[in-house]
Amino acid sequence: QSALTQPASVSGSPGQSITISCTGTSSDVGSYNLVSWYQQHPGKAPKLMIYEVSKRPSGVSNRFSGSKSGNTASLTISGLQAEDEADYYCCSYAGSSTFGVVFGGGTKLTVL
Amino acid sequence: QLQLQESGPGLVKPSETLSLTCTVSGGSISSSSYYWGWIRQPPGKGLEWIGSIYYSGSTYYNPSLKSRVTISVDTSKNQFSLKLSSVTAADTAVYYCARHNLPLNWFDPWGQGTLVTVSS
Numbered sequence: 343q344s345a346l347t348q349p350a351s352v353s354g355s356p357g358q359s360i361t362i363s364c365t366g367t368s369s370d371v372g373s374y375n376l377v378s379w380y381q382q383h384p385g386k387a388p389k390l391m392i393y394e395v396s397k398r399p400s401g402v403s404n405r406f407s408g409s410k411s412g413n414t415a416s417l418t419i420s421g422l423q424a425e426d427e428a429d430y431y432c433c434s435y436a437g438s439s440t441f442g443v444v445f446g447g448g449t450k451l452t453v454l
Numbered sequence: 455q456l457q458l459q460e461s462g463p464g465l466v467k468p469s470e471t472l473s474l475t476c477t478v479s480g481g482s483i484s485s486s487s488y489y490w491g492w493i494r495q496p497p498g499k500g501l502e503w504i505g506s507i508y509y510s511g512s513t514y515y516n517p518s519l520k521s522r523v524t525i526s527v528d529t530s531k532n533q534f535s536l537k538l539s540s541v542t543a544a545d546t547a548v549y550y551c552a553r554h555n556l557p558l559n560w561f562d563p564w565g566q567g568t569l570v571t572v573s574s
Contacts, residue, residue, distance in 0.1 A: 345500065376559035380501075387550055388501065390562035399562065431501050435559040442517065443503040443559060445493075 346371065346432055346446035353452040359420040362449045364432030365413060370444055372413035376435035379408060379417045382448075383428045391430075392417060419451070427453040456481040458551050458565035466545075466572050472538040476551030476565060483532045484509040490534045491554035491561060492525060494547040502547075506554045507534055514556070541572045 347365040354360040364371065364379075371377060375395045380388035390399050392408035395415060405420045415434070419426055430449045436442030462474035476490065483490060491506035505515035507525045515523050519538070527534040538545060548569050552561040 374559075378560040380561075387564040387567050388561070389564070390560055393555075393560040394558055433501075433503075433559065433561070443491075443506075445501040445503065448500040 346434060346444055348430075348432060348446040348449045350447075351450045351452065353454055354419075354422045355454045356422050356424065358422050359418060360422060360451065362417045362419075362430050362432075362451070364415040364417070364434075364446045366415070366434055366444070367413055370413075370434040370436040370442075371410065371415050373437070374435045375410065377408065377410060377415040378433045379406075379415075380431045380433065381426075381428045382431065388431060422453050424453050427451055456553065456563055458553070458563060460549060460551050460565045460568040462568060462570070464569060464571060466541055466570060467574050468542055468572055469540055472536070472541050472545060472570055472572070474536045474549055474551075474568065474570070476534050476536075478532045478534075478553075483527065483534065484529050487555065487557070489514075489554040489556040490527065491552050492536045493550045493552060493561065493564075494545075495550070495567070496544075496547040504536065504538075504549075506556060508556075543572050546570065546572045 379392040382388045395410045396408040432446040436444045457479045466472045489506040492504040507513045522539045524537040548567040550567045552564040
């Protein structure tokens with residue numbers, strides 16, 4: 343049960359769009375549409391931003407969107423704002439044989 | 455709204471057992487469809503799922519920690535608990551509890567987290 347692979351960091355200017363990738367395997371991301379994304383500001387608890395690949399919880403800005411292709415899921419943030427600067431983590435279901443929930447290593451988003 | 459709060463010792467000695475409790479308020483831990491989970495985050499590192507429990511007592515654990523982890527639930531107190539045995543410095547982390555929609559694989563909301571340091 344290995345962690346999902348995310349870029350260590352991404353950056354963008356206010357108003358721009360960025361995409362964070364989350365690469366797994368055919369045993370997790372590739373097999374299930376059960377990817378969620380979390381935003382974490384320093385010293386704070388993670389916050390659910392996307393679930394089931396592309397669904398947004400109530401109250402989450404529509405500037406956040408998710409998608410998946412093959413073994414890679416993606417989080418896109420459009421119209422970047424200063425408050426979007428945070429760490430982002432993806433999470434995937436990893437199969438029923440051992441039942442696993444696996445997280446990505448996290449991506450630091452810097453708004454320039 | 456639903457809130458979760460972790461509690462327990464902030465310092466544990468190596469080889470001993472780490473024990474934490476999560477108190478749920480604003481809703482019942484016996485709600486159907488939801489599990490209740492523990493996730494940890496070593497300082498400066500990423501998130502790691504530890505395990506989750508249903509109000510009936512059904513549990514699922516991270517295979518890498520399974521031999522050392524016990525999660526239990528007390529519906530009368532609206533609490534669930536974590537025990538991690540034989541701890542080492544590698545178990546130093548912020549420990550979070552969260553409601554876990556297991557079938558759909560999402561965690562929300564989360565507790566504020568509690569730092570547990572393993573040191574003699």
